[in-house]
Amino acid sequence: MAVLPIVITGEPVLHTPAAPVTTIDDDLRSLVDDMFETMEAAPGVGLAAPQVGVGLRVFVYGWIDDDDVEHRGVAINPELWLSPLSTAPLHEMAESEGCLSVPGERYPLRRAHRVILRATDLEGEPYEVAAEGWLARIFQHEYDHLDGVLYVDRLDHTNAKTAAKAVKRAGWGTPGLSWMPGVDDLEG
Structure with missing residues (x-):
């Protein structure tokens, strides 16, 4: 395993x-191992393959929630279903996120509170995860990377201008x- 440049x-x-x-093989398994190591370092x-320069529809995630439950996995060729977005005012702190490909920056972004992730694991087995809150945000963020979208691309006008200036x-x-x-x- 190796840490990869982001x-x-x-x-x-x-x-x-x-x-x-198209193929789950030793090369993909090695990439996934390296992605986990990179994400943790x-x-x-979460970390999507495009963030390490590989244009494949795969991401890894690893997060421990407030109840000390670990959520860790790999999503190959994922599909994502979103609940409707809240119409409540944006909460600057609770809805703030960052990205390893825009290091050190954080901006508020409205995401769906609940999602359903359907994907394939490294054994080629399909699975489904219903997620809410922070885990749902992680899935949406990483899924966006697979579509060529960074979270800063989704920011409201004011925050998008601030992000563009930071970049x-x-x-x-x-x-x-x-x-x-x-x-x-670069994260500091």
Whole structure:
């Protein structure tokens, strides 16, 4: 297993829909192992293959909830069903998220509170997870990566302008930029 570099916004693979996984083989298993190691080194709660420069429809997740229940898995060729979005005012703190491909930045974003994830695991077995709250947010965030969408692409106008300024100030938004979890301190 190895920690992989995480590509930063502007890298074309992040802004292009990923291709379906057609074969579950040792190469894919190795990629998934490396993605888990990279996610944990970052540290993060999810990581999609495009974030490590691989344009495939696969993501990993790992999060321990408030009841100390671990939610950990791999989603290959996932499908995602969302509950309707709340019309309540956006809660700046509770609905804030970040992204390893836009490191160090956090912005509020309205997401569906409940989702159903259907995917295939590394044994080629289909599974389904009904999730709510933070786990639902993780699934939506990682699923967006597979469609070439970053969370900053979904921000309201004010936060999108702030995010665009942060990206420009950091010198991101062009191909070829990445950071190495455990080596570079871009999350701080």
